[in-house]
Amino acid sequence: MSKQNSIPAVTDAKKISRRSFFQRLIFALAGLMTAAVGIPLVGFIFRPLFKKPPSVWRPVGKIDSFKIGETVAVTFLQSSPLPWAGVTAKTAAWLRRESTDNFTAFSTSCTHLGCPVRWRSEAQLFMCPCHGGVYDKDGSVAAGPPPLPLPRYPTRVTKDQVEILVTL
Amino acid sequence: MVEKIYQWLEDRTGLISLIGKVAKHPVPSGARWWYVFGSATLCAFIIQVASGIALALYYIPSADEAYVTLQTITQSTTFGAFARALHYYGASAMVLMVGIHMAQVFLQGSYKFPREMNWLTGVLLLGFTLLMGFTGQILRWDQNAVWTAVVAAKQASRAPLVGGWLSTLILGGPTVGGSTLSRIFVVHVFLIPALVFAFVGLHLLLVLRHGISEPPQPGKKVNPQTYRKEYEAALKKDGVPFWPDAIWRDMVFAAAMTIGIVILAFVFGPPELGHPPDPSLIDANPRPDWYLIWYFAVLALLPHGIENFFMIFAPLFAGILLILFPFISNHGERSPSRRPWAVAVVIMVVVMIGAFWLAGVKSDWSPNFDPKPLSVEVIGADSGPIFKGAHLFEVKGCLNCHLIEGDGGRRGPDLSEVGDKLSANQMLLLISNGAPNMPSYASTLTPTEIDEIIAFLRSRHSRVK
Structure with missing residues (x-):
């Protein structure tokens, strides 16, 4: 009786072992498939995090077209726009001619929440329409919620052409 | 012949009897007009799916062409303006209904044992609904939409450690551009709707599993040890079949809501398309759609020193608090008359959101760039x-x-x-x-x-x- 009982016990142990193997195999294959499909796709989706845009000098106008002491809006292309970007490839900056060959370019985005700031020439202030942030003509915070001054773009003058270094 | 087809389908699928069983499951007889807001939310979602599919037939999710396709849909496509308006007012109705449904569930203590998971899935569905509304506004790819995307990314960038990454992921790069719209489109059309479908399914499954909560009665407390037996006994005693004894009210309310949405869509038309989505046009004044205006006001009126902390942790804290609610207290009184603090919380939330909403509409903190000259x-x-x-x-x-x-x-x-x-x-x-x-x-x-x-x-x- 005990002999008869012992035979199925061994068989059960073998079956459990086979089942345990299959279970592990299923999980391993599921993991393999997920990794094979998922890793390249995750890399594709998160590509913008690892792709640093190039730095490109963009011309924004002839030096003679800017008056000393004046701040004007200039538009230019992003550094590496996608072919289907259309008008969204364009961006803008506030450009101030400080002296004969010295320019300062400010970002148009408020440091509070990114809304586009407007230049009030007679008041010599940048004002944000969203939450009332105000910046002085040098981009420093004059009033309101902005936590930081307006960011600046590097500028240079090459062959009478004013250029802005774009890394967007 | 029809009978044969019916029998064959039932034999092979079992669906007909399953649907019948689900439709006729017993519900408490007192479940009346307070109970229509959940199904109204589902109805609004169905309107969104239908109008969204219609719009997607014309809309091209390309940064270069989306604005033109929206102009074409609005101006020269039969019922195009109506489809856009339907999608807009449908979204508004969905936000409104999910909010009312949640307030009703909270006030009547329906989130208590054994329906904690119903509440949790509902909280997630509220979050998905708001996210759908926000991403939908960006798909209206005009000047306001572009700057709204910038504002969203700027807010995300305030998060500690991962802020820069989040901002880049939202915009698809360091700034708004060719990748932005595609990403928002994928989130709005594939990712969140898939989650909404999944969680609506789970939510309904849980409603069937635990039954519709009976109307609360003062003094009748929820005791997890005895609740299920009491609920079953009450259903046996005076339960009524969901179809048609209860669902007719849902249908009446959903029909009224749908007709309201259709009338609004025909009378007022779609939200106006602004200037083209050109980020170099800086004469912009971005504003969120009405259901997020209150949050826009909160951000304007915050003390400057706590902004970073508030922007990240306040929504996180609010979400966690909502999720944890039934786990903090899942038993005891359900009746609002015995839970004055619950009534006070709902009134406080409504008053707060209403006050911030009014402030947001007025936006007194924004400079007036075009004041009338002094005479x-x-x-x-x-x-x-x-x-x-x-x-x-x-x-x-x-x-x-x-x-x-x-x-x-x-x-x-x-x-x-x-x-x-x-x-x-x-x-x-x-x-x-x-x-x-x-x-x-x-x-x-x-x-x-x-x-x-x-x-x-x-x-x-x-x-x-």
Whole structure:
């Protein structure tokens, strides 16, 4: 009786072992498939995090077209726009001619929440329409919620052409 | 023949009897008009799916072409404007209904045992609904949408450690561009709807599993040890089949809501398309759609020092609190009359959101960039220091933020009667040094100009004699 009982016990142990193997195999294959499909796709989706845009000098106008002491809006292309970007490839900056060959370019985005700031020439202030942030003509915070001054773009003058270094 | 097909389908799928069983499951007989908001939310979602599929047949999710396709849909496609309007008012209804449904569940304590998971999935569905609304506004790819995407990314960038990554992922790069719209489109059309479908399914499954909560009665407490037996006994005693005894009310309310949405869509049309999505057009004034205006106001009125903390942790805290609610207290009284704090919480939330919403609509903190020039009658002079001061008040930006006789901005105090309130010295100090929300003018105004502005302001008196 005990002999008869012992035979199925061994068989059960073998079956459990086979089942345990299959279970592990299923999980391993599921993991393999997920990794094979998922890793390249995750890399594709998160590509913008690892792709640093190039730095490109963009011309924004002839030096003679800017008056000393004046701040004007200039538009230019992003550094590496996608072919289907259309008008969204364009961006803008506030450009101030400080002296004969010295320019300062400010970002148009408020440091509070990114809304586009407007230049009030007679008041010599940048004002944000969203939450009332105000910046002085040098981009420093004059009033309101902005936590930081307006960011600046590097500028240079090459062959009478004013250029802005774009890394967007 | 029909009978044979019916039998064959039932034999092979079992669906017909399953649907019948689900439709006729017993519900508490007292479940009346308070219970229609959940199904109304589902109805609004179905309207969104239908109108969304229709719009997707024409809409091209390309940064270059989306604006043109929206113009075409609106202006020259049969029922195109209606489809857009339907999608907009459907979204509004969905936000409204999910909010009311949640308030009702909270007030009646329906989130308590054994329906904790119903509540949790509902909280997630509320989050998905708001996310759908926000991403939908960006798909309206005009100037406002572009800057709204920038604002969203800027907010995300305030998160500690991962802020930069989040911002880049939202925009698909360091700034708004060709990748932005595609990403928002995928989130709005594939990712969140898939989650909504999954969680609506789970939510309904849980409703069937635990049954519709019976109307609360004062003094009848939820005891997890005995609740299920009591609920079953009550259903056996006076339960009614969901179809048609209960669902007719859902249908009546959903039909009224749908007709309301259709009428609004026909009468008021779709939300206006703004200027093209050109980020170099900086004459923009981005605003969220109505259901997020209150949050826009919160961000404007926050004390400056706690913004970073608030922007990230307040939504996180609110979400976690909502999720944890049934786990903090899942038993006891359900009746609102015995839970005054629950009533107080709902009233407080509604009043707070309402107050911030009104503030957001008015947006008094925004400078008025196009104020009406001050007339000679308002100035009270046509030459001399007062007149010159009034001119300077206009051109130096003071009128952008201050009211004079009803004209100007509301960012700062109304100065129509400031001559009665401040001395010349006090004015000089304020103009020269500025204030937390007012820039210093010491370096941009000459002493003579400051004197002229003060002369103008000193002439502002109450007209009431």
